[in-house]
Amino acid sequence: xxxxxxxxxxxxxxxxxxxxxxxxxxxxxxxxxxxxxxxxxxxxxxxxxxxxxxxxxxxxxxxxxxxxxxxxxxxxxxxxxxxxxxxxxxxxxxxxxxxxxxxxxxxxxxxxxxxxxxxxxxxxxxxxxxxxxxxxxxxxxxxxxxxxxxxxxxxxxxxxxxxxxxxxxxxxxxxxxxxxxxxxxxxxxxxxxxxxxxxxxxxxxxxxxxxxxxxxxxxxxxxxxxxxxxxxxxxxxxxxxxxxxxxxxxxxxxxxxxxxxxxxxxxxxxx
Amino acid sequence: xxxxxxxxxxxxxxxxxxxxxxxxxxxxxxxxxxxxxxxxxxxxxxxxxxxxxxxxxxxxxxxxxxxxxxxxxxxxxxxxxxxxxxxxxxxxxxxxxxxxxxxxxxxxxxxxxxxxxxxxxxxxxxxxxxxxxxxxxxxxxxxxxxxxxxxxxxxxxxxxxxxxxxxxxxxxxxxxxxxxxxxxxxxxxxxxxxxxxxxxxxxxxxxxxxxxxxxxxxxxxxxxxxxxxxxxxxxxxxxxxxxxxxxxxxxxxxxxxxxxxxxxxxxxxxxxxxxxxxxxxxxxxxxxxxxxxxxxxxxxxxxxxxxxxxxxxxxxxxxxxxxxxxxxxxxxxxxxxxxxxxxxxxxxxxxxxxxxxxxxxxxxxxxxxxxxxxxxxxxxxxxxxxxxxxxxxxxxxxxxxxxxxxxxxxxxxxxxxxxxxxxxxxxxxxxxxxxxxxxxxxxxxxxxxxxxxxxxxxxxxxxxxxxxxxxxxxxxxxxxxxxxxxxxxxxxxxxxxxxxxxxxxxxxxxxxxxxxxxxxxxxx
Numbered sequence: 001x002x003x004x005x006x007x008x009x010x011x012x013x014x015x016x017x018x019x020x021x022x023x024x025x026x027x028x029x030x031x032x033x034x035x036x037x038x039x040x041x042x043x044x045x046x047x048x049x050x051x052x053x054x055x056x057x058x059x060x061x062x063x064x065x066x067x068x069x070x071x072x073x074x075x076x077x078x079x080x081x082x083x084x085x086x087x088x089x090x091x092x093x094x095x096x097x098x099x100x101x102x103x104x105x106x107x108x109x110x111x112x113x114x115x116x117x118x119x120x121x122x123x124x125x126x127x128x129x130x131x132x133x134x135x136x137x138x139x140x141x142x143x144x145x146x147x148x149x150x151x152x153x154x155x156x157x158x159x160x161x162x163x164x165x166x167x168x169x170x171x172x173x174x175x176x177x178x179x180x181x182x183x184x185x186x187x188x189x190x191x192x193x194x195x196x197x198x199x200x201x202x203x204x205x206x207x208x209x210x211x212x213x214x215x216x217x218x219x220x221x222x223x224x225x226x227x228x229x230x231x232x233x234x235x236x237x238x239x240x241x242x243x244x245x246x247x248x249x250x251x252x253x254x255x256x257x258x259x260x261x262x263x264x265x266x267x268x269x270x271x
Numbered sequence: 272x273x274x275x276x277x278x279x280x281x282x283x284x285x286x287x288x289x290x291x292x293x294x295x296x297x298x299x300x301x302x303x304x305x306x307x308x309x310x311x312x313x314x315x316x317x318x319x320x321x322x323x324x325x326x327x328x329x330x331x332x333x334x335x336x337x338x339x340x341x342x343x344x345x346x347x348x349x350x351x352x353x354x355x356x357x358x359x360x361x362x363x364x365x366x367x368x369x370x371x372x373x374x375x376x377x378x379x380x381x382x383x384x385x386x387x388x389x390x391x392x393x394x395x396x397x398x399x400x401x402x403x404x405x406x407x408x409x410x411x412x413x414x415x416x417x418x419x420x421x422x423x424x425x426x427x428x429x430x431x432x433x434x435x436x437x438x439x440x441x442x443x444x445x446x447x448x449x450x451x452x453x454x455x456x457x458x459x460x461x462x463x464x465x466x467x468x469x470x471x472x473x474x475x476x477x478x479x480x481x482x483x484x485x486x487x488x489x490x491x492x493x494x495x496x497x498x499x500x501x502x503x504x505x506x507x508x509x510x511x512x513x514x515x516x517x518x519x520x521x522x523x524x525x526x527x528x529x530x531x532x533x534x535x536x537x538x539x540x541x542x543x544x545x546x547x548x549x550x551x552x553x554x555x556x557x558x559x560x561x562x563x564x565x566x567x568x569x570x571x572x573x574x575x576x577x578x579x580x581x582x583x584x585x586x587x588x589x590x591x592x593x594x595x596x597x598x599x600x601x602x603x604x605x606x607x608x609x610x611x612x613x614x615x616x617x618x619x620x621x622x623x624x625x626x627x628x629x630x631x632x633x634x635x636x637x638x639x640x641x642x643x644x645x646x647x648x649x650x651x652x653x654x655x656x657x658x659x660x661x662x663x664x665x666x667x668x669x670x671x672x673x674x675x676x677x678x679x680x681x682x683x684x685x686x687x688x689x690x691x692x693x694x695x696x697x698x699x700x701x702x703x704x705x706x707x708x709x710x711x712x713x714x715x716x717x718x719x720x721x722x723x724x725x726x727x728x729x730x731x732x733x734x735x736x737x738x739x740x741x742x743x744x745x746x747x748x749x750x751x752x753x754x755x756x757x758x759x760x761x762x763x764x765x766x767x768x769x770x771x772x773x774x775x776x777x778x779x780x781x782x783x784x785x786x787x788x789x790x791x792x793x794x795x
Contacts, residue, residue: 105673115664
């Protein structure tokens with residue numbers, strides 16, 4: 001079942017066709033083990049460029065693990081073993097030639113809990129460009145302004161760039177983390193439940209921001225919030241017990257799911 | 272009506288424990304301050320007429336009840352301790368008098384106290400001033416002016432003999448060692464030129480000394496004519512005739528001398544400047560050594576090492592090192608740093624000075640290293656706790672931006688842990704400044720001939736022995752030939768040591784507060 005099947009079904013949608021014609025990430029037969037425990041089972045999935053793809057599913061279903069595979073953050077955990085292939089623009093990210101830090105610059109990440117560095121707002125944004133070797137103050141100033149504007153934060157913080165980032169509100173901190181990720185010009189932005197710790201107003205601002213960002217970036221978001229997935233994403237992948245159950249256009253997955261499990265989860269019968 | 276709740280007793284218990292702790296600390300400080308602060312105040316000089324006809328002139332320093340084990344019902348009698356000075360005349364500085372032996376007590380306004388370079392204080396009556404054997408004047412104003420002139424000349428003599436002649440001696444010593452290596456006429460000529468300079472300076476010294484012919488003639492009980500060269504007088508006063516303002520000035524002057532001058536009279540008089548200097552320099556050097564070492568060790572333990580039984584064992588061992596008696600570190604310092612390290616350095620670089628050791632004996636460097644080793648566990652533990660408090664998500668954030676492990680550690684983790692490092696350093700400095708036992712065998716001396724940091728190349732003399740306030744307290748209080756005279760110095764030096772520790776801590780705390788303000792939250 002799973003991917004091939006849904007691809008067949010989705011083929012009648014012209015917009016989907018166009019998008020899938022240029023998948024930026026191709027995941028094929030991906031399995032992941034934490035020691036002896038298997039967390040991902042043979043996942044095959046394509047992620048289309050410049051759209052928002054949402055991973056949904058109950059807690060522990062492996063959606064965050066799958067997300068973290070895309071920038072190899074799982075490498076940091078001991079005893080993790082991966083089989084299968086993940087290719088970004090056709091290049092296998094597990095290729096021994098692949099520089100992990102270079103991959104992470106191309107695939108940015110925003111975490112569930114905002115994690116600004118204990119530095120000034122300016123230094124938070126400038127961190128990425130600095131480690132890429134940008135020293136020139138004027139260039140850095142420009143990057144900081146552009147990134148903060150892109151993160152819809154500039155007007156709020158432009159007068160206090162040298163104050164501690166930890167003094168901002170939770171929503172501002174999360175937007176700062178988005179801006180920090182954007183400062184290194186990634187192609188893909190991974191968001192791991194970015195709004196789970198935020199109030200509805202802050203969440204709305206982040207969602208507006210995501211809709212703007214998808215014009216230029218490919219966004220992959222993990223969310224527990226069904227409404228958020230339904231309103232924001234173009235494609236939805238439903239996962240359960242480490243398996244990819246169903247993937248497709250969001251409106252199709254939410255209105256006419258192919259699998260009973262998907263329907264049960266979406267309608268709130270479990271999860 | 273409030274009822275007694277079960278938890279209340281615990282609150283009282285914990286509050287009481289805190290109150291007791293505070294009481295003990297403040298009691299200690301009060302004892303030290305009360306005993307130390309009054310030391311420099313000019314006390315009245317009293318003259319005691321005894322029943323047997325003797326006369327004693329001096330300051331009362333103590334009063335105690337005479338123990339009478341056999342006659343418990345007899346009225347209590349007291350005796351007083353008098354500091355009568357004039358050690359050169361009477362042999363001791365102090366005398367005990369039974370109050371029953373005293374016929375009357377007066378406070379003569381012309382009682383003179385002279386603080387001398389040698390032999391301690393003189394108590395007596397001024398007679399006249401002689402210059403070159405001629406009685407010139409007994410005008411007190413003129414005598415004071417002559418004293419100021421004598422002090423100036425003495426300072427000049429000090430400069431010539433210590434600085435100018437010292438520089439010539441050092442240059443000659445250098446030439447001597449070069450000559451030992453290779454004979455050359457040029458060096459010989461240089462040496463001869465230096466010798467001529469030396470003779471010149473000696474002549475200057477002789478002429479300066481020749482100008483110091485003033486002699487103060489004073490009298491004391493049983494000695495109608497005591498001659499004191501004015502060059503030996505530090506200061507002289509009539510304390511009974513001093514106004515309150517003059518006494519305040521005197522106090523300030525003595526206090527300034529105490530913190531700025533070198534010690535005299537086997538440390539019981541004068542100042543403790545070299546000891547302050549040595550303590551501060553020692554603690555600074557120790558901090559410079561222990562901080563990078565401790566931080567790097569903690570970073571490895573927490574950031575790089577794979578957590579497991581071995582790392583746990585190392586951590587326990589580090590914690591236990593903090594409990595090793597400090598003298599053990601001193602012994603290690605002597606055996607490892609001085610004999611092995613210093614001995615090797617001497618063999619390699621200073622073989623021409625052997626058998627006189629350069630680094631192969633106690634010195635500032637080895638004492639700093641020993642103290643750094645002693646305080647290392649404190650810094651490691653504090654830094655490790657700071658590292659544990661940094662959320663892993665902060666590190667993940669940096670790594671997700673494409674930073675390497677090193678960049679993450681260097682640019683994110685290290686700045687964030689700095690306040691914790693400073694906490695460790697505050698504890699380390701407090702311990703190091705108060706430590707004496709390991710220093711006694713790794714380089715502290717009773718009296719150091721020169722400061723370890725001065726204007727002579729290479730400026731910081733890591734091989735020199737130095738003085739230390741903690742050791743000074745021990746030395747003055749328990750090793751002094753004149754314990755009664757030295758006792759107040761114990762308290763004043765203690766105040767000073769506390770002040771030095773406090774100054775260090777306040778500096779570190781203010782830096783830490785600024786860092787915390789810069790990095791930490793105001794809203795969350």
